[in-house]
Amino acid sequence: MNRVVITGLGVFSAAGKSIAEFWENVREGRSVIGPLTIIPTDDLNVKIGAEIRDFDPKEHFPSKQLALLDRFSQLGLMASRQAIADAEVSFDGEEGHRTACIIGSGVGGQQTLDEAYYRIYAQGRKGLHPFTIPRLMISAACSQIAMEHGITGPAFSIASACSSSTHAIGQAFHMVRSGMVDCAVTGGTEACIATGTMKGWEAIRVMALDTCRPFSKGRTGMVLGEGAAVLVLESLEHAKARGAKIYAEMAGFGMSSDAMDITLPDAKSAARAISGALADAKMNPDDIDYINAHGTGTAANDMTETRALRIALGDSVAEKAAVSSSKSVFGHALGGAGALELVVTICAIGDRVLPPTANFVEPDPECDLDYVPNQPREREIKAAISNSFAFGGLNAVLAVKPFDG
């Protein structure tokens, strides 16, 4: 089996449109949650989110290409351009056939869908734009990324709500590890700030009106954020042969299903996914110094995730590890969240800094681990995991470690 390394990173998020800007904001715990401006909020109860400001797609895409791009594809393409340029990898000829493109998204082209339904039901128009379906399909971002970069190997989308991009990266990792492909462009994207989608989230009554305070007492729920992150994974052999720089080693992937409830999480099943990732990585619980948590800021998730970490790692390891939620900074990007948070985890390893949980007010007795409240901390990280626990009990955990040659 191949060892798998990460050789390219790209992000397009409310917290930054480049890795440098993104990591600085996340590392310093500068929350970018604020009033929504890209959609009208008059009829919304939840008027906050983490949206990408000052982004004019016309500056980045020719009009013919743009006509086919929902916002979630635009964000995915922006992140993929950075990751592929960063990796300095080429997909010419056989290289393209030996590269996979696996992209997660929870809901696909929500803005396109919202505008289409508004046109029919509110405006009473008879027809829709012919590109409606190619824009909104959940695999559109994957196809657009593959087309723009000439990636001609296995390509598909994965949808598992808030775990989509973690499942996507895990799948890509397995494909490179098994030797099915040499290289993979993988990650996730979500542009969930559309009026109909926001109304849907409001209705489920788990949204905060102030801000996102994971694991903190006084937390009142989650805040949506939009964003995309893309990574380039390669077999170590392939990376070495072309002299690529290596950020970290992808070490393990674990999955599980609660098979219990469509919204409530289950600690034991989440713990199985964590233990599965460690076993896959041939790691012991006490190898883990840092956990980038799913940490949505809801009462149910944060308490359950804390219990899951105690079950999987054991009390003493869980208590000495650092846990933080980057959703406090850039909101919950649903199908894009896992990829954004894996990028955070890789930057934390490289920079030897634990990024904090922002907006933390005071400890909650039911969340009793070290959540790195508000201030970053210098610390060497021997190994780390990034957790994603989706609605419907679909759990996915990735384990990464520094590359040691």
Add this chain to the structure above:
Amino acid sequence: MSSVESDVFDIIAEKSAVECSKLSLDAKLKDLEIESLDVVEIVFAVEEKFDIHVPYNANDQELEFDTVGDVVTAVQKLVSEEHG
């Protein structure tokens, strides 16, 4: 029984394992096997029925409903505030 009370009883009965005639104001939602997602549905149903907005958040214990009576009282208050 007021009309608000009887309408709320109908809505809760539909979501619970108990017949409307056997519901009482002090019955606990938990004992009626009403789970968190059911409460969200009940809140939506009363909002639709009475054209009100209930500031319910599943993460905020101060906004939680413990009993059938808690729901009735909240709805009566909001109806009189918003339509009184």
